[in-house]
Amino acid sequence: MSVLIAIPARYASSRYPGKPLVGLRGASGQTLSLIERSWRAAMEVSGIDRVVVATDDTRIQDAAQAFGAEVVMTSPYCANGTERCAEVHAALGGGYDIVVNLQGDAPLTPAWFIEDLVAGLLNAPTAEIATPVLRCDGETLQGLLNDRKAGRVGGTTAVFAQDNHALYFSKEVIPFTSRDYSEDAQTPVFHHVGVYAYRPAALAAYPGWQVGPLEQLEGLEQLRFMENGRSVLCVEVEAKGRQFWELNNPEDVPRLEAMMAAMGLE
Template identity: 35%
Template structure:
């Protein structure tokens, strides 16, 4: 379903599935998706996208990484992060955030983000950020949840795997932090997006229930 949602985005010229798993590849080919096999050595989505880009014959200016566990991603969000990167020549990366639900505040599988006054990322964390002195969620603060979608400048994506891992990236296990720690800028757009991706097995039932309640196929 994630592939179907991606195909609806107007800013994408080509949608492919990049994977190192033959079972996933066979499944995707079964519903008509283009598949690029990547190596098992890819440490994150950015590295997998970089390898896939090298294997494509066409030249692209922007590459969008839409994680397969985002079956409810809206095409408008995909288009939005592409446009955000196009309109931000000082950035090499763009992504999207939405409002964080209070019940997800201390869930390490829900990545949080803080943004500066100009719409650029300051930091991403598995912990609650910002974190106040009371140690409790402030119901009046607009906490942000990072969504599993990002776009990269194609030239930057080619060098991303060559950048050595960084301390914050390794500690948080978040690929976005390697971009920030190396001094690059990341554009962030705020969107309305009610559902989150499938991060743990329990999320499958939540997403399926969400889809049933809204008659989504």
């Protein structure tokens, strides 16, 4: 099975313009751009045949090529990372059995998240798309709730059936729970990790579908699959002591830097 990782990165984010080029300071004090840290995370994954940065902006292209990444230029009209991944796979001539979308705002994604994701899709031959979910501890859940109280769009949560196929994804914190949890207690809330693994046929079909009301309301690209009758497999992954968060807002920069310092990540 051949596997491609594409890292979609766009400069003109409405919530955080220029986000891929924002610097993040690691535990040693070294500052690297968000896109470089995401690329380095992808390069640590085993069993991958190719890693490319997918962008429509020459500033990101220049920065990525400067640190050694392969870059595929894509259309500025791609609505989201999945559309960009579909364009990349087509531009490369297709031929990959699985395409992984490692979004360029998740530099703390451990290699085993992606390795387990690919394995999960391979072990579910009828599944067309898979995405990781991570059970929240009390501290992570409180972080999600704090973001919503402050009016920030933070992490995404997922609910899924007994067969691990998604029921819904939301930027609200779901399912609702009225309990208070200690920092290290396990909760019933699952943090959606913004990585996807697609089979090529489903990925190629995606740009041809219209944006549905749920995708439009939530701003979550994976809902387009569900609104078109395609099942999304949720693959539970383990933190193994690693902290995880995406860079969604400027306020997340010190949060990620503190996490890297605590974990000793350079």
